[in-house]
Structures are given as C-alpha cells and as structure tokens.
Amino acid sequence: MDRSAIEKIVELGAPNIHVEGGYTYSDKELNVIEGPKVPTLTFHTLEGLVYTLLAEQAEFNGPLLIDVNDEATVKVFSAISLNDRQREVPYLVRAELVSIPFNQRLDYETMMITLKSKFVETPELLELVKLLGTITEENSAQLSDDGFTQTVVVRKGIALKDNKAVNPIVNLKPYRTFNEVEQPESQFLLRLSEGGNVALYEADGGAWKLQARRNVADYLKSALADLIEAGRVIVVE
Known part of the structure; x- marks a missing residue:
C-alpha cells in the first residue's frame, strides 16, 4: 500500500x-x-x-x-x-x-431646482433661493472715445441685482436619511463664481451623520x- x-x-x-x-x-x-x-x-x-x-x-x-x-x-x-x-x-x-451634488459647481438654475426638490423647506432655504434669484450673469463692454484715444472696460462674471451681501455659511436640511425622521441640519459653505456658477460645500465635518442615526x-x-x-x-x- x-x-x-x-x-x-x-x-x-x-x-x-x-x-x-x-x-x-x-x-x-x-x-x-x-x-x-x-x-x-x-x-x-x-x-x-x-x-x-x-x-x-x-x-x-x-x-x-x-x-x-x-x-x-x-x-x-x-x-x-x-x-x-x-x-x-x-x-x-x-x-x-436622492443624489445631491455637493462640493461641485452648478449653474444657478440647476442649483435652484436642487434646493427646491432635495432640501427641507426652512426659512434659511427660502432666503437662499431668494438670493440666488437675484443673480444675473454680467458680460458687457463699455466703450469710451474722446476722438484721440479709445478705452474699453469689460465686465464678466456674476452680479446680484440688489447688491446684497452674501453670507458664506448657510444652515440647510438636505434629504439624507429616512423620510420618517427629521432631517439633520448642517452647515454649508456657499460659493459664487464666474459664469453664474454656484456651489455648496459641506462644512460640518460629517457631524450630521451622528444626528441622523440618533x-x-x-x-x-x-x-x-x-x-x-x-x-x-x-x-x-
């Protein structure tokens, strides 16, 4: 064997x-x-x-x-x-x-739709939507001619119709947990940039997750x- x-x-x-x-x-x-x-x-x-x-x-x-x-x-x-x-x-x-496009630039129309459809309506949200509604895209040129020289002033970017101050930190409640419970509020950094773009950057270090679980x-x-x-x-x- x-x-x-x-x-x-x-x-x-x-x-x-x-x-x-x-x-x-x-x-x-x-x-x-x-x-x-x-x-x-x-x-x-x-x-x-x-x-x-x-x-x-x-x-x-x-x-x-x-x-x-x-x-x-x-x-x-x-x-x-x-x-x-x-x-x-x-x-x-x-x-x-729902997927919420944080930390990226969006045109202000897309941002307005996102805010109205994917966030809980709060006084601060309504104020932000009202603020974004005053945005205009500025792309103009002014010509000055005195017969000897010409001067051209070009303006590009975004402007606010009412010349309001923009608070960079906003408190919002996005839909990020089960609908049966209160959505946790957290802070976001609001950034406006050229081309009429708007971005919301998460600024609470993920503390909202703890509140959501609670x-x-x-x-x-x-x-x-x-x-x-x-x-x-x-x-x-």
Missing part, C-alpha cells in the same frame, strides 16, 4: 480529540453544521419594518437587536443561536435617497416602545 493511500485512510478516519489545560484539540478540521435560517427581508421604509416587527416578533426565541448601522441602513439581528453561535439577519432596511434610533424606540419595555426588542446606534 503506497503512502497516499495510507494518508487517505487516515483522513477518512474519525478525528482524535484531546483535552489539555482547559483547551480541546483535534487533529482534523471540524465544521459546525449551521441550523436553517430565514432569508433576509429588505424594506425601504422604517414604517414597513415597524409593522412587520409588531406582527412577527413572537416568532423569534430571543430579543431582536436593531442596529442603526448608518444614516441610511438599519439591520435587525436575532439572538445568538445555541447550536452554531450565529445570528440571523431577518430584516434589513435601506433608505432610498433621529432614526429615537423613531424606532418610540414606535416599538411596548416591545422594548417587554424585553423583545433592543435598539442600538
């Missing part, structure tokens, strides 16, 4: 288990047979998750852990299985968010208060 045949017989044999110093050792790799798990059900609203949890939470053996992963994602985990030490992920919520967690804690009090649901952020 050759060596490969002997090694194959050894491989097919039962593993040798040895306990030493409180640790269990094996001469073969052992794999845990996982128990059956439910497929993940995906939602796009927090309201859909709440209704489903109220209807189905009794089907799970232990408390469900709701993790507000980020401003647009919520994951629900089951309790740890006693058989394979794994968790199910029965529910997942992903917000359907708003989502607060919504779930309120909507699932009875299940939380009964120890059937835990909400973390």
Whole structure:
C-alpha cells in the first residue's frame, strides 16, 4: 500500500480529540453544521419594518437587536443561536435617497431646482433661493472715445441685482436619511463664481451623520416602545 493511500485512510478516519489545560484539540478540521435560517427581508421604509416587527416578533426565541448601522441602513439581528453561535439577519432596511451634488459647481438654475426638490423647506432655504434669484450673469463692454484715444472696460462674471451681501455659511436640511425622521441640519459653505456658477460645500465635518442615526434610533424606540419595555426588542446606534 503506497503512502497516499495510507494518508487517505487516515483522513477518512474519525478525528482524535484531546483535552489539555482547559483547551480541546483535534487533529482534523471540524465544521459546525449551521441550523436553517430565514432569508433576509429588505424594506425601504422604517414604517414597513415597524409593522412587520409588531406582527412577527413572537416568532423569534430571543430579543431582536436593531442596529442603526448608518444614516441610511438599519439591520435587525436575532439572538445568538445555541447550536452554531450565529445570528440571523431577518430584516434589513435601506433608505432610498436622492443624489445631491455637493462640493461641485452648478449653474444657478440647476442649483435652484436642487434646493427646491432635495432640501427641507426652512426659512434659511427660502432666503437662499431668494438670493440666488437675484443673480444675473454680467458680460458687457463699455466703450469710451474722446476722438484721440479709445478705452474699453469689460465686465464678466456674476452680479446680484440688489447688491446684497452674501453670507458664506448657510444652515440647510438636505434629504439624507429616512423620510420618517427629521432631517439633520448642517452647515454649508456657499460659493459664487464666474459664469453664474454656484456651489455648496459641506462644512460640518460629517457631524450630521451622528444626528441622523440618533433621529432614526429615537423613531424606532418610540414606535416599538411596548416591545422594548417587554424585553423583545433592543435598539442600538
């Protein structure tokens, strides 16, 4: 019998288990047979998750852990299985968010449409829209001729009709998390440039993400208060 045949017989044999110093050792790799798990059900609203949890939470053996992963994602985990030490992920919520062109120059008409369709209407937003409505693109030349010399003055760029001062920092509420919760307010740097271009640069260092997660967690804690009090649901952020 050759060596490969002997090694194959050894491989097919039962593993040798040895306990030493409180640790269990094996001469073969052992794999845990996982128990059956439910497929993940995906939602796009927090309201859909709440209704489903109220209807189905009794089907799970232990408390469900709701993790507000980020401003647009919520994951629900089951309790740890006693058989394979794994968790199910029965529910997942992903917000359907609009794309907002921050940190880039837009013509003022596109910026006006963006502000009106992708931001919560607030007094400061209305003031900004009113300000941008006074923008004119200036591209003119004035000729002066006294019979001996000619002078030409060329003006290019953008101007404000009412000659208003522009506040460079604005506080706005873009739609950046689930619609069921209050959108977090954050600061933006407003820049006007030649060619009638306008840009909004994020200026809060990403602090809005923390507030968004807190708003989502607060919504779930309120909507699932009875299940939380009964120890059937835990909400973390």
